Amino acid sequence: MCRNIKTLFNFEPPATDAEIDAAAVQFVRKLSGFNKPSRANEQAFNDAVEEVSRTAKTLLAALVTNATPRNREAEAARAKARAALRFGR
Numbered sequence: 001m002c003r004n005i006k007t008l009f010n011f012e013p014p015a016t017d018a019e020i021d022a023a024a025v026q027f028v029r030k031l032s033g034f035n036k037p038s039r040a041n042e043q044a045f046n047d048a049v050e051e052v053s054r055t056a057k058t059l060l061a062a063l064v065t066n067a068t069p070r071n072r073e074a075e076a077a078r079a080k081a082r083a084a085l086r087f088g089r
Helices: 017-032 039-062 071-087
Strands: none
Touching: 017 039
16 A cells, blocks of 8 residues: 555544545545646546545545544654664654
């Protein structure tokens, strides 16, 4: 999986539309191999991003869990600590 796509389910506060849209862009970039599509492919790229984003929002709204929501700040701190161990400071 693309490292830039983050888990968006079960966070407090919930994922924003901007976060979901950013994940959709990363997903379509990964699938297409384009960072920025040519003009000839731009419409198809943008349509795919919109569809993935819409589907992701539907998915996140439908998922249920009994687990307590994760804290964004705590998760970010853990990721930062992992990166420091992996790459140094």
